[in-house]
Amino acid sequence: MRTFRYLYGPVPSRRLGRSLGIDLVPHKVCTYNCIYCQVGRTTEETVVRKEYIPKEEVLEEVRSFLAKEGPPIDHLSLSGSGEPTLHSQIRSIIEGIKGMSKTPVAVLTNGSLLYEKEVREDLLLADVVLPSLDAVSQEVFRKINRPPGVFSVDNVIAGIVEFRKIYRGQIWLEILFCRGVNDGRDELRRMKEAIDRIGPDRVHLNTVVRPPAETWARPLSNQELEEIRVFFGERASIITEFDRHLFSVSEGNRRQEILKILKRRPLSHVDLSKGMGISPEELEGEIRPLVQEGTVRVRFFEDSVYYEMAKRDESL
């Protein structure tokens, strides 16, 4: 059975259902270095757009995956181990995918490059774009997203506002809250103003629910998130845990799939077993040897057991 290099999952997704991830940049190339990042600290912080991964290889993998028999997929999602709009060919990759499938294409972006006209135009064919916006003041922006010096959060917001003007698809804005960092009263008030300026279709509120890049990035309580949801109004919702859309992986490939998924992000025992459509006991049987041999390690976060790669394996 074929192993894909640039595709992962389908993995549990809180917003996109059963979503096939398409990774457009290597781990971990990003314009930001967020304190809460679940794929770890950024190793290459850059604003340089280029063809990080050969476009034709990505499209060939998607074509090959779609040709397989299997349960339907809800979204084909450009995301992965960093910022997908850094890929200079993202427009023709979306065009290529649209040419081979009717499945909606989603782009999960931090929105940092939308101030560039070319990037805004590159995303026009996507069905849903999910930009993040965790701060509206420069000081909080620097603290939570840790961008390179060139970035101004005012420009980032202006870029998303401009994108809204020309884009006909859905915009789901995500705000991730870290306790004591971006949840201050004044920041929330200004965020609400920014949301009104942008006019997204939905606003998704999130907090630190998976092991973060920095251990001091802490979550808000459900009650605090709920208060923010009410303050932000009817467009806002709290993203709930994935609990449906099981997917299966063939027996022979389970170990490989587990490693591929964990290479991109830590996952809890519950998420991993639900996502793979296997019982917690079956997962235990698969994962225990990986932990014993030192390939995967256990990490505790907020009363849950998570698994993550103990060391990087670029062949996965």
Ligand code: SF4
């Ligand atoms: S959370 Fe997203 S934007 Fe932030 S560092 Fe991680 S990949 Fe980049």
